[in-house]
Amino acid sequence: MSLRALRRAVALASALVLCILRFWLLRLRGPVTLERRALWVQASARGILTGLGIQYRVTGEPPTHGLVVCNHLSYIDILVLSSAMPCFFVAKIEIGGWPFFGKAARTGGTIFVDRSSLASAMSVAEQMTERLKMPIPVPVLLFPEGTSTDGSQVIRFHSRLIDPATSLGVPITTAAIRYVIDGGVAEQELCWFGDVEFLPHLWKVLDTPGFFAEVQFGEPRIYSDRRTAADETHAEIEAMRNGGVLALQ
Numbered sequence: 131m132s133l134r135a136l137r138r139a140v141a142l143a144s145a146l147v148l149c150i151l152r153f154w155l156l157r158l159r160g161p162v163t164l165e166r167r168a169l170w171v172q173a174s175a176r177g178i179l180t181g182l183g184i185q186y187r188v189t190g191e192p193p194t195h196g197l198v199v200c201n202h203l204s205y206i207d208i209l210v211l212s213s214a215m216p217c218f219f220v221a222k223i224e225i226g227g228w229p230f231f232g233k234a235a236r237t238g239g240t241i242f243v244d245r246s247s248l249a250s251a252m253s254v255a256e257q258m259t260e261r262l263k264m265p266i267p268v269p270v271l272l273f274p275e276g277t278s279t280d281g282s283q284v285i286r287f288h289s290r291l292i293d294p295a296t297s298l299g300v301p302i303t304t305a306a307i308r309y310v311i312d313g314g315v316a317e318q319e320l321c322w323f324g325d326v327e328f329l330p331h332l333w334k335v336l337d338t339p340g341f342f343a344e345v346q347f348g349e350p351r352i353y354s355d356r357r358t359a360a361d362e363t364h365a366e367i368e369a370m371r372n373g374g375v376l377a378l379q
Contacts, residue, residue: 134336135336135337141181141182142178144181148177164261168217168218172212176212179209184209184343185343189344194215196270196301197262197272197294198270198347199305199367203279203280210307211305215269216269217270217271218238218240218268219238220241220271221243255293258295259298262294262295271305272292274287274364275288278322280318287360287363292356295353296356300352301351302351304347304363305345305347306370312339312340312341315341348367
């Protein structure tokens with residue numbers, strides 16, 4: 131058993147306990163609105179990353195409203211993107227059943243979609259529309275690839291859940307995420323994809339000697355239709371991913 135992984139597992143458990151305590155304190159301070167839930171997720175994500183010793187670096191300006199579309203490599207993406215900005219995620223329905231993390235995601239305002247169900251997609255689109263029209267704006271973040279990948283390519287974007295943003299005429303901002311591991315180790319070692327089970331992969335992440343995440347935000351744009359938005363944001367994220375390692379800040 132790796133001492134490094136064990137030490138990080140203890141730090142993760144401590145950070146999760148603090149997340150719970152922070153939420154109960156939030157409840158004592160008044161109504162837990164959607165905006166306050168998003169801010170709770172951001173504070174919790176930052177605490178978890180700090181506890182695990184994972185650094186993240188951001189280039190570009192994190193958006194404050196509208197839809198954000200991003201490539202998807204791992205569950206770590208959620209911690210990094212939440213740390214960079216308060217937001218609501220659209221996630222696959224299976225995550226809702228995860229121990230602790232599923233409950234935390236629901237509490238934080240995540241919208242769950244069953245990608246095999248048209249009725250679910252329609253319901254999620256309605257929920258996204260409501261969030262995008264909130265008087266106090268908080269971005270909605272979507273992984274339009276529909277799954278996490280090994281990072282070798284950005285796969286084709288599904289456009290259905292981009293439609294709420296194009297129908298409302300709200301801005302869509304791209305985000306490209308990547309991981310850099312010490313010693314030139316391939317990014318794929320941190321990616322969670324295929325049939326790899328969650329807990330063995332999490333232990334592998336906890337045992338990875340050193341790595342940091344990089345997030346690059348593009349400029350917000352308004353698109354006329356969902357297919358154009360899907361194709362152009364895909365091309366933009368692919369270009370950002372292929373642009374080499376981001377400059378350190």
